[in-house]
Amino acid sequence: MVWPYEFTVCSVLKACGEEKALKSGRQLHGVIIKKMFKNDVFVGTSLVDMYAKCWEILDARIVFNGMRSTNMVTWTSIIVGYARKGLGEDAINLFRVMKRRNIIANNLTIVSILRACGSVGDLLMGREVHAQIVKKSILTNMYIGSTLVWFYCKCGEYNIASKVLQQMPLRDVFLWIAMISGCASLGHEAEALDFLKEMMEKV
Secondary structure (H helix, E strand, O other): OOOOOHHHHHHHHHHHHHOOOHHHHHHHHHHHHHOOHHHOHHHHHHHHHHHHHOOOHHHHHHHHHHOOOOOHHHHHHHHHHHHHOOOHHHHHHHHHHHHHOOOOOOHHHHHHHHHHHHHHOOHHHHHHHHHHHHHHOOOOOHHHHHHHHHHHHHOOOHHHHHHHHHHOOOOOHHHHHHHHHHHHHOOOHHHHHHHHHHHHHHO
8 A cells, every 4th residue: 555645634534624524533543553654744634633523622632742753734623623722711811821942833824823813702812922023023914903803802801893994994794893893792882873974884
């Protein structure tokens, strides 16, 4: 039997994750261990991502902890997995370790951590992430912007959320909806209607 190339293995694991084909992913994992591919950072990262997308975060963590080397994508995969599972504290704790090891976060990591901070009400960490966003000049990313607005509304910081909205050079529907729904959830119905009118005029 000719063992498939690393790229093929990673592609199949990605497909298993996207399709939530956990059984197939586990079977391939078994073959990887037998063929000693477990020491490959790209295959290991693909395994972490596959398990996380299949909602098997404990299996993802076992693979993550057993990897001899990791990279930014590996850390992002496990952090995103915890955040999607609603385990905000675990995601934030991993992010702290990631920062101590000077591993640079990408946009997906930042969005996931903001959502984790919002879910557990960690305003301090969220503000730290906001400072990083400003430092990196990536506030123009509308996905990050809308998540930041959602985060501040979730933490009851309506005024800061409004300032973030005003600072965005471009505002899409998702950004406006984040602000409008945030206002409504905080009991600012009049402001929510004002933002709705503004959205209708500008979008």
